[in-house]
Amino acid sequence: xxxxxxxxxxxxxxxxxxxxxxxxxxxxxxxxxxxxxxxxxxxxxxxxxxxxxxxxxxxxxxxxxxxxxxxxxxxxxxxxxxxxxxxxxxxxxxxxxxxxxxxxxxxxxxxxxxxxxxxxxxxxxxxxxxxxxxxxxxxxxxxxxxxxxxxxxxxxxxxxxxxxxxxxxxxxxxxxxxxxxxxxxxxxxxxxxxxxxxxxxxxxxxxxxxxxxxxxxxxxxxxxxxxxxxxxxxxxxxxxxxxxxxxxxxxxxxxxxxxxxxxxxxxxxxxxxxxxxxxxxxxxxxxxxxxxxxxxxxxxxxxxxxxxxxxxxxxxxxxxxxxxxxxxxxxxxxxxxxxxxxxxxxxxxxxxxxxxxxxxxxxxxxxxxxxxxxxxxxxxxxxxxxxxxxxxxxxxxxxxxxxxxxxxxxxxxxxxxxxxxxxxxxxxxxxxxxxxxxxxxxxxxxxxxxxxxxxxxxxxxxxxxxxxxxxxxxxxxxx
Numbered sequence: 512x513x514x515x516x517x518x519x520x521x522x523x524x525x526x527x528x529x530x531x532x533x534x535x536x537x538x539x540x541x542x543x544x545x546x547x548x549x550x551x552x553x554x555x556x557x558x559x560x561x562x563x564x565x566x567x568x569x570x571x572x573x574x575x576x577x578x579x580x581x582x583x584x585x586x587x588x589x590x591x592x593x594x595x596x597x598x599x600x601x602x603x604x605x606x607x608x609x610x611x612x613x614x615x616x617x618x619x620x621x622x623x624x625x626x627x628x629x630x631x632x633x634x635x636x637x638x639x640x641x642x643x644x645x646x647x648x649x650x651x652x653x654x655x656x657x658x659x660x661x662x663x664x665x666x667x668x669x670x671x672x673x674x675x676x677x678x679x680x681x682x683x684x685x686x687x688x689x690x691x692x693x694x695x696x697x698x699x700x701x702x703x704x705x706x707x708x709x710x711x712x713x714x715x716x717x718x719x720x721x722x723x724x725x726x727x728x729x730x731x732x733x734x735x736x737x738x739x740x741x742x743x744x745x746x747x748x749x750x751x752x753x754x755x756x757x758x759x760x761x762x763x764x765x766x767x768x769x770x771x772x773x774x775x776x777x778x779x780x781x782x783x784x785x786x787x788x789x790x791x792x793x794x795x796x797x798x799x800x801x802x803x804x805x806x807x808x809x810x811x812x813x814x815x816x817x818x819x820x821x822x823x824x825x826x827x828x829x830x831x832x833x834x835x836x837x838x839x840x841x842x843x844x845x846x847x848x849x850x851x852x853x854x855x856x857x858x859x860x861x862x863x864x865x866x867x868x869x870x871x872x873x874x875x876x877x878x879x880x881x882x883x884x885x886x887x888x889x890x891x892x893x894x895x896x897x898x899x900x901x902x903x904x905x906x907x908x909x910x911x912x913x914x915x916x917x918x919x920x921x922x923x924x925x926x927x928x929x930x931x932x933x934x935x936x937x938x939x940x941x942x943x944x945x946x947x948x949x950x951x952x953x954x955x956x957x958x959x960x961x962x963x964x965x966x967x968x969x970x971x972x973x974x975x976x977x978x979x980x981x982x983x984x985x986x987x988x989x990x
Contacts, residue, residue: 535562536626536629537559537626538560538561540557540559541556541632542554542634544634545642546639546641546642547951547953548645549641551602551649551953552614552636554601554616555949555952558599561618564621566597567910569620570595570597570619571594571619572617572618572619573601574588574591574614575612577612586615586631593619594934595910595933595934596910596933600934600952601616601935602952604649604651605651605956608639611637612635614636615634645990646987646990647987649954649955649986650986651983651984651986652685652986653982654683657982658678658961658982659707660675660677660707660961661963661979662674662677663675663712664721666721666722666736667698667720671686672686672965672972674686674963674967680705681701681703682699682723683695684701685977687968689968692967692988701734703725705728707727708751709725709726710723710724710725711724712724713772713774715733715755717770722787726753731774731794732745743793750777750778752776754774755773756811757772757773758838759771771786772787775811779805781800781801781802782800784799784840797840798839800833800840802831804831806827807825808826808860810822810860814832814870814892814896815894821842821896822835823862823871829850832847845896846897846898849888857878859913865892870891871892872898873889873890873898874887876888876913878911884908885907885909887903909931910932910933911931912929912931912961914928915927915928915964917964917974918964921973921989924943927940930960932958933958935956935959936954936955936959937959939952939953953976955979955980956980956983958981959978963976963977968988975987975988
């Protein structure tokens with residue numbers, strides 16, 4: 512026994528004396544840089560490779576300095592920014608519009624003694640010449656608490672857009688006042704006195720400004736205007752999937768067509784469809800079809816252009832289409848598009864109208880923080896109200912949060928805008944490429960979490976943008 516222990520100690524001593532193997536620095540092919548607004552420079556790159564870590568676990572270090580400024584670029588000093596793991600872009604913000612900047616980006620192995628990629632070639636971005644030059648310089652506003660939702664519409668007046676920021680049981684409203692973005696203190700905080708599940712603005716009476724709809728765990732509340740203290744209330748439980756639509760009614764005698772605004776919620780596995788009676792402060796139930804799925808989100812739309820609203824629902828039991836048979840809100844299940852929904856993914860469900868047709872498309876955005884996989888499932892609408900088979904777009908190891916579909920640049924086509932949670936910016940994919948080509952990035956102050964696109968001013972209807980980052984909101988005014 513003694514000889515065996517001695518041999519073991521000798522072997523262990525020899526192993527301990529061998530030098531540890533040190534890996535090579537990350538292999539990084541450099542970066543591109545362009546001025547995206549007067550005060551922002553967009554940096555982007557292909558992910559580096561490493562002999563120890565996969566690409567999605569490598570952060571990036573960024574140095575920059577104003578050309579001709581008081582401080583030269585010091586590559587021996589600490590970097591100005593270090594991205595999250597797996598980032599593929601970053602935006603330098605709050606820069607001088609009339610100054611040029613020298614920049615270097617290097618991949619980094621995490622550790623007490625950082626190991627950087629060996630590239631030393633800097634890039635210099637000149638003053639001005641922002642492309643595509645859509646937004647004014649950003650405005651950053653600090654928040655006292657962490658918001659959970661951004662939404663927007665014309666709540667303050669009929670002609671002025673504003674941003675609603677959900678903060679627990681309160682909502683703050685922000686708007687551009689002609690010079691800068693600021694909180695509207697005359698109506699903020701707008702107190703609900705119950706934890707907010709969802710909040711949206713919708714013109715449900717077809718008159719003037721939008722009404723505020725707030726869904727809590729116990730009620731659906733409607734505030735007709737920003738000065739209303741007591742809302743119209745509908746008691747609910749286990750509710751979700753707040754949505755809006757308009758039904759079309761035609762008088763058989765006169766042929767006159769009228770629109771009827773509708774509000775819908777999911778109550779358990781039932782889709783409840785209401786109109787709001789603003790004269791009597793009541794909700795009128797118009798229909799309550801079963802979705803057969805108490806986890807489903809659903810949307811109402813006239814998918815087949817027959818004058819009757821249809822339903823698209825998405826939940827644990829898959830993606831389904833129910834076609835409306837009449838104006839009494841009776842539905843037949845027509846198509847089960849997909850029941851193979853991964854249980855380990857977080858999903859977001861969208862129904863959008865096509866840019867160049869009156870057909871609707873379904874998008875399901877899937878992200879998996881465990882496997883770092885991000886995908887977009889696309890179902891193209893057909894004229895009979897059904898949808899084509901699934902097309903999948905794979906965004907690989909991108910660390911993304913909930914996206915929005917919006918015409919952010921005002922060119923008449925819907926783009927896909929996604930917060931990159933490993934960095935400080937949102938990534939824009941254009942509609943022309945089927946949301947497969949990255950076109951631009953816009954950066955906020957801190958790790959990007961949520962984004963809103965819509966008019967937030969009292970002058971124009973062109974879309975503005977707001978990025979939530981930690982307890983800060985970065986606003987962009989459309990030029």
